[in-house]
Amino acid sequence: MLTQLRYLQMNGLEHIWSSSEGTSTEFFLAGAVLGSQVIRVRLLGGAEAVQVQEHLESSQPLTRYQLADGNPGTLPYHSWIVAKGDEQWPSRVNATDAQAILKPYLHEFAFSETALRLTHPLTEDERIFGLGERTADLNKRGHAFPIWNIDPHKGHNPQTETMYMSVPFYLGLSPISGRAYGILIDHTGRVEADMGKTNPAEASLTVQGDSLIAYFFTGPTQAAVMRQYTELTGRMSLPPRWTLGHHQCRWGYMSAQEVRQIAHTFRERNHPCDAIWLDIDYMNGYRNFTWNHDAFPNPKQLTDDLHAQGMHLVTIIDPGTKIDADYSVYQQGMEQNYFCRYQNGEIFIGVVWPGPCVFPDFSRNEVRTWWGNLYKEMLDQGVDAIWNDMDEPALTSILIPDEPEITTVKSNTMPDDVLHQAGGDQPTSPDGPPTLHKYYHNAYGMEMARATFEGLLRLRPNSRPFVLTRSGTAGMQRYAALWTGDNWSRFADILMGITMCINIGISGVPMVGVDIGGFWEDSNGELLVRFAQLAALLPFCRNHSAKDTLAQEPWAFGEPFESAYRTAIETRYRLLPYLYTLFHEAATTGTPIIRPLYYHYPQEQQACDVQDAFLVGDSLLTAPICEEGATNRSVYLPEGIWFDYWTGNTYPGAGWSTLEAPLERWPLLVRNNSILPTGPVMQYVDQRPTDPLTFTCYMVTDGLASYTHYEDDGSTLAYQNGAFASISVSCRVQDDFVTVAIEEQFDGYRPQREEYEVVIYVGGRMLQQRVKAGQGKMVVRL
Numbered sequence: 001m002l003t004q005l006r007y008l009q010m011n012g013l014e015h016i017w018s019s020s021e022g023t024s025t026e027f028f029l030a031g032a033v034l035g036s037q038v039i040r041v042r043l044l045g046g047a048e049a050v051q052v053q054e055h056l057e058s059s060q061p062l063t064r065y066q067l068a069d070g071n072p073g074t075l076p077y078h079s080w081i082v083a084k085g086d087e088q089w090p091s092r093v094n095a096t097d098a099q100a101i102l103k104p105y106l107h108e109f110a111f112s113e114t115a116l117r118l119t120h121p122l123t124e125d126e127r128i129f130g131l132g133e134r135t136a137d138l139n140k141r142g143h144a145f146p147i148w149n150i151d152p153h154k155g156h157n158p159q160t161e162t163m164y165m166s167v168p169f170y171l172g173l174s175p176i177s178g179r180a181y182g183i184l185i186d187h188t189g190r191v192e193a194d195m196g197k198t199n200p201a202e203a204s205l206t207v208q209g210d211s212l213i214a215y216f217f218t219g220p221t222q223a224a225v226m227r228q229y230t231e232l233t234g235r236m237s238l239p240p241r242w243t244l245g246h247h248q249c250r251w252g253y254m255s256a257q258e259v260r261q262i263a264h265t266f267r268e269r270n271h272p273c274d275a276i277w278l279d280i281d282y283m284n285g286y287r288n289f290t291w292n293h294d295a296f297p298n299p300k301q302l303t304d305d306l307h308a309q310g311m312h313l314v315t316i317i318d319p320g321t322k323i324d325a326d327y328s329v330y331q332q333g334m335e336q337n338y339f340c341r342y343q344n345g346e347i348f349i350g351v352v353w354p355g356p357c358v359f360p361d362f363s364r365n366e367v368r369t370w371w372g373n374l375y376k377e378m379l380d381q382g383v384d385a386i387w388n389d390m391d392e393p394a395l396t397s398i399l400i401p402d403e404p405e406i407t408t409v410k411s412n413t414m415p416d417d418v419l420h421q422a423g424g425d426q427p428t429s430p431d432g433p434p435t436l437h438k439y440y441h442n443a444y445g446m447e448m449a450r451a452t453f454e455g456l457l458r459l460r461p462n463s464r465p466f467v468l469t470r471s472g473t474a475g476m477q478r479y480a481a482l483w484t485g486d487n488w489s490r491f492a493d494i495l496m497g498i499t500m501c502i503n504i505g506i507s508g509v510p511m512v513g514v515d516i517g518g519f520w521e522d523s524n525g526e527l528l529v530r531f532a533q534l535a536a537l538l539p540f541c542r543n544h545s546a547k548d549t550l551a552q553e554p555w556a557f558g559e560p561f562e563s564a565y566r567t568a569i570e571t572r573y574r575l576l577p578y579l580y581t582l583f584h585e586a587a588t589t590g591t592p593i594i595r596p597l598y599y600h601y602p603q604e605q606q607a608c609d610v611q612d613a614f615l616v617g618d619s620l621l622t623a624p625i626c627e628e629g630a631t632n633r634s635v636y637l638p639e640g641i642w643f644d645y646w647t648g649n650t651y652p653g654a655g656w657s658t659l660e661a662p663l664e665r666w667p668l669l670v671r672n673n674s675i676l677p678t679g680p681v682m683q684y685v686d687q688r689p690t691d692p693l694t695f696t697c698y699m700v701t702d703g704l705a706s707y708t709h710y711e712d713d714g715s716t717l718a719y720q721n722g723a724f725a726s727i728s729v730s731c732r733v734q735d736d737f738v739t740v741a742i743e744e745q746f747d748g749y750r751p752q753r754e755e756y757e758v759v760i761y762v763g764g765r766m767l768q769q770r771v772k773a774g775q776g777k778m779v780v781r782l
């Protein structure tokens, strides 16, 4: 712990202290209060300390680098995670107050010759959430693990330490006080997280290198922490609305003919679907940006035919670029020196699907631009969105340079001594200094997603890009959605899917989903249906499986499974107006779309421990079936009264209820005093205007409910300039009178709609009425 600190001076927003206790070398602490609720403290040693020293002596400004978003900023170091520079924060405190605010944080830092550490005290009741994609319990208190992205061994389970995507950010919550705070370590190398395992009274985060940069988000509510965290690391922009639909994927769709057949069967059997996804088999010998023209002779014709049925096409791209002198992507990248090299200048070669591959250095602007532009042909061919995979990066082995024979050694990722060039050779370059893979690793997938996202945006400037990625780190929500990788066709993976997805939401990444049906091994009818019921309310909803497993399209196992699958997905399509409004909330405030129960009920101890159910927004609670053969399950309902979505029956909150779950249903509940918007079932998201738009008001007795609905064109960026509609609805029940008021604001966008339908559950009755849309302000009395 640092105790003997000497205040030196102010530099920009930072206040600098020095410490040399116990060592011959000097360390510095630089703290800044950003806005009024975000605090940053940097512990600087080694080369970083030398820079500070030089700055103090010469009074020259500290090196200024570029921010992750590409804009010049005055962040005093290089970061891929942070999207907002110091000058972009409003200054809300004066220098004296800032020093007083910073002081208590300074004592949480410690250093040794090899590592830097932040140690944060934990109260007895405190719980820890977030930290990215993690398989174990929702609450990470008592666990220790590295923050380091890998493609885990086949068959990950709750003991698996680290997965494809991790985030060095956690949210601490004390149920007794109801207070929440957040901590982010701005580091893309390995971080050792110990969440009270070694010492139950403290959490610690340890990094190697010359600096440890910590951000503290003061909350005090979970929603405030998420707002503060995403203000710093950025938010998801709205994806095209069709991506909220159901998607069909499979490793093993081998030809255009097969894809057409699948699409046709979806329409013929009335299973809603918005996209078919192509895995690596569409490529020519696994070469990125190519097609196997025997199996896919005319990609443009294929996308035209799919589009005519309201289907989209998404293609996979991996970073591994096949070494093949006749392959143009390889040629271009070699000529321009765009691929990763070791520190000694040797090219790095790793083995993936195509055999020996080279890997783009996504830390460099020009490489990202080149890679992004490679999508041009695909987009011209009508491909709608891109799926990034193996971007940890994942490998099976590496080729050892300079050996007379081809020698490979097993390795699951790039070696530490690959050097990412970032802005160039100059340490003072505006785009940041070269960085060893050891310190860059977790950013690789995010920067590949960034190259893709920015490329798509350049190529189609007024269309919303959509990228799905397997890997990423803090801030990745700016560029991509995430799926949880290769799960198994097991009931245990439904449960694991719930905890992983809600924790990923709390890690700032709102759009997330699992492979419906399970990826590895054969699925079966019951399992597939239960997976679909989970995914029906996840932000991203895609069926996917491995090669050589049994087919698992919605109809694959016949009845009664086919109908039950259809019901689950139709329920999603009915709820799309609600989901889309939640996407908008996530994009503007950083609030997760799906939320753990503690998010809205932090002071209910039991709600804080629920990890087999989740909230969708603040009105819906879904409790998927995680056990084979189950036809009911018990569900913890937070305080208040809850309506059964299927029957309208009510259940008391603040306790457990056993709810029926025949194959075609699962416990889905709506909070009392809430208004849920729904639309008609469609076969694809934009099949018809959402007409009527139904507002169902759930009211037990006298009370007030209100809701603000969001709509826009669903595909362009016009919403960013105000082209959206917002509809405020309120429902008041008083002395047996019900008043529903609807107020439309159609300034920049007018939805096509004839009618609203108003449904009210009140006092055991259901009332219903239709009203003409487009009148501005409407009042319905019942």
Ligand code: GLC
Residues within 6 Å of the ligand: 250, 251, 279, 280, 316, 389, 390, 470, 485, 486, 544, 545, 546
């Ligand atoms: C990886 C992906 C999986 C994909 C497979 C083949 O295992 O996680 O989704 O199907 O590679 O590309």
